[in-house]
Amino acid sequence: MMSGKFRFTVAGLLFAAGMINYMDRAALGVVAPIISKQLSLSPSQLGVIFSSFFVGYSIFSFVGGHLADRFGPVRVFSWSMGVWSLLCGMTAGAVGFVSLFILRALFGFGEGPMNSTTNRAITNWFPREETSSMIGFTFSGQTLGNALAGPLVGLVAIAFGWRVSFIAIAALGFLWIVVWRFFVTDTPAQSRRVSRPERELIERSRSVAHPSEQGASGTTLRTYLFRRSTLALGVGLFAVNYTLFIFISWLPSYFTNALHMDLKSMSLMTAIPWACGTIGYFGGGLAGDALFKRMENKLLARKLAAVVPLAVSGLAMVAVSIVSSPALAVTFVAAAVLFLTASSQAVWAVVHELVPGRHLGGVSGFVHLMSNISGIVGPTVTGFAVEYFGGYSSGFALGATIDLIGVLAMALFVRSNGGIRAIASGSAA
Secondary structure (H helix, E strand, C coil), X not given: CXXXXXXXXXXXXXXXXXXXXXXXHHHHHHHHHHHHHHCCCCHHHHHHXXXXXXXXXXXXXXXXHHHHHHHCHHHHHHHHHHHHHHHHHHHHHCCCHHHHHHHHHHHHHHHCCHHHHHHHHHHHHCCHHHHHHHHHHHHHHHHHHHHHHHHHHHHHHHHHCHHHHHHHHHHHHHHHHHHHHHHCCCCHHHCCCCCHHHHHHHHHHHHHHCCCCCCCCCCCHHHHHCCHHHHHXXXXXXXXXXXXXXXXXXXXXHHHHHCCCCHHHHHHHCHHHHHHHHHHHHHHHHHHHHHHHHCCXXXXXXXXXXXXXXHHHHHHHHHHHHCCCHHHHXXXXXXXXXXXXXXXXXXXXXXXXXXXXXXXHHHHHHHHHHHHHHHHHHHHHHHHHHHHCCCHHHHHHHHHHHHHHHHHHHHHHCCCCCCHHHHHHCCCC
16 A cells, blocks of 8 residues: 555545445346346336335435535445445345335435445545546446446346345445445544545645635535525536436346347446446546646636536437437447546536535535436336337437536536635625
């Protein structure tokens, strides 16, 4: 372990948490073609099951972020990982629509704190100049988890049955908790593994990020939640997540039912878009920090890194909705995921420029709550589109339209003059 670089060990564990999180989450979509036949589920019923996850997930994305501000990311992450891993394993016992619906909804409660708590940990552990890169790196574990879910869960399901696949991936979460609690503390100051120069680097950088934080100590969390910039970020991340959640839930079924791939080919092909998503998260983070260092207006730099990729992803979604070739469909889906993930990490980085550290978990959770309403709406709407309104193409075209709404919301209402100065004065951003 390199001296003065322990924070990157924390980043590695956050990366692994994201990988496990999305592997667990994507598993149901991967085995959906099998489960839908064995449990006699229609496309609309399957869509409702996919969406049930996001009811609890949306609520606890906000609650979890607030708890991380209050109790620290170490404990909140441990609770969250333990709950969702247990429920992932219990999914193996589902016998029909009702049991799968209930298990999936409770599973969402467990996973809810994931992203807001990760963002809280990054605030504690990394200098401001590394924010976008670290969000991109840690969140890229999520898309790697999706990429691995296709071949691993699919092939295990083929060889041993779909129920075994849920038990196997659930075990990874409990192993992660042991390592996390052994190595990580809530802040660098609490860790004996962090050198004094590294700790001072982080503290110095974060004090510069919000020099007015002490003066604005009376500003409540509620004030930050309902600023126009915060609401616009929620709409932007809603647009990002709407399409990502459709792909997580429906991509395996789209490949098998619309593109006529067999189960083995589908399991391998689903890895391609999510591998590109890993590049989008990490590459977008590096590009975002490079832009941040070059531009004088720091909030505008973060905003551009969020808006431009989201616009490009919308164009890719239009292409997905009109092509019928499997090769072109996989190519455009991969492009959409790449730019969606690049935009996603940038939205999270914008929060760091608008909110002081003590409220960052709560505001991150609120933005995440708004965005995850897309998970309640998107999979269900797509299920009905597949069954009643023209198939997958209409669902993908709607995703492109929602991308455009997200672009406009962030472009118009996340103002370049609404950053740190607004916080200092207590005015609305």
